[in-house]
Amino acid sequence: MREFDYRRADDVPGAVALLDADPDARYLGGGTNLVDLMKTGVERPARLVDVRRLPLDRIEPTGNGGLRIGATVTNSDLAAHPEVRRRYPALTEAVLAGASGQLRNMATVGGNLLQRTRCGYFADVTKPCNKRLPGSGCPAVEGEHHNHAVLGASEHCVAVHPSDMGVALTAFDAVVSYRTAHGPGELPLADFYLPVGDTPHRETALPRGALITGVTLPPVPSAVHSRYRKVRERASYAFAIGSVAAALDISNGVVREARLALGAVASRPWRAHAAERVLNGAPATADYFAAAADAELTAARPLPGNAYKVTLMRNLVVAVLSELAEEATR
Incomplete structure (x- = not known):
């Protein structure tokens, strides 16, 4: 490990100033990803x-009925918060599906959004990787890629984003707040992660030196009826090979609003807009749920070793939506 200087920030402007003065500095929250890297x-x-220790560790209601989540709120505290559990249950389920209890006690909301891919080639400095060293290549395309992207990838990178929490936040149109030396700013989570294209090393649209200060959840009535389902290769402490965050508002057997986001299928949490268009206004039946999944996955471009993900995600979407529809009839 390279020798490094350590500073503890006393306030948000001070933290931003410290990083702004040194382009080779990094913010440290829980350190559950950064320290490993x-x-x-x-x-x-x-x-x-x-x-x-910055005063960014609270979860508070917003004036319009949403919730504001501070960037240093731990994953454990987020999952346990009564208003999150009541109004956004898929978010609670997503957080609890990630990592272990010990890691959730340390990991922060801001850090979770900025965690980097677990692709083995990225993590191994002896291997080429466009995300780590632009222009060096993507050996995963021809190599080990069973858990890599089937949507939105490019020849330059096929890695997936590892966050569970980010998938649920994407389904609920969360907005990321940040602070730079030039003042505060906001980014909808839909615009927070950049497409892979030919610059996979540029992962977010955050300005240089930006400190995430919080995440705001808008009021989403359908989120009360939401669920997060994660498929992984072992029962616990494993990253997803596919996941779904879904919410359904159903009246008289018809979908009034559907929200759907997919995880472990792209370089960022994937909002399933094509599927939502099929679902909204349609009967809440398994046939329409399957049609919605097919509409989204028609854009999938799997590699030889991860084609199974297309079938897995289709079945997962249908299963989660069917469970929500069944609950709506009780």
């Missing part, structure tokens, strides 16, 4: 700016 040499910051 430092140990392997993927990340080599000259300075860590500890933001864990």
Whole structure:
């Protein structure tokens, strides 16, 4: 590990100033991803700016009926919050599906959104990787890619984003707040992650030096009837090979509003807009749920080793939507 300077920020402007003064610095929250990457040499910051003690650890209602979640709220506290559990149950389920209890106690909301892919080639500094070293290549295309992207990838990168929490936040149109040396700003989560294209090393639209200060959930009535389902290769402490965050508002057997986001299928949490268009105004039946999944997955471009994900995701979407529809009739 490279020797580094450590500073603890006392306030948000101070944290931003410390990073702005050193382009080779990184913010440190829970450290559950960054420290691992430092140990392997993927990340080599000259300075860590500890933001864990900043006053960004509260979950508060907004004036329009949503929730504002501070960036240093731990994953454990987010999942346990009564208003999150009541109004956005899929978010609670997504957070609890991630990592272990010990890691959730350390990991922060801001850090979760910025965690980096678990692609083995990215994590191994002896291998080429366009995300780590632009222009070096993507060996996953011809190599090990069973858990890689089937949507939105390019020849330059086929890695997937690992966040569970981000999938649920995407389904609910969350907005990310940040602060730079030039002042505050906001990014809808839909615009937060950049398409892969030919620049996979550019992962987010955050300005340089930006500190995430919070995430705002708008009021989403249908979120009360939501669910997160994660498929993984072992029962716990494993990243998804496919996941779904879904919410349905059903009246008289017809879908009034559908929200659907997919995880572990792309370089970012994937909002399933094509599927939602099929569902909205349609009968809440398994046939329409399957048609919605097919509409979304028609754009899939799997590699030889991960074609199974298309079938897996189709079945997962139908299963989750069917469970929500059944609950609506009780």
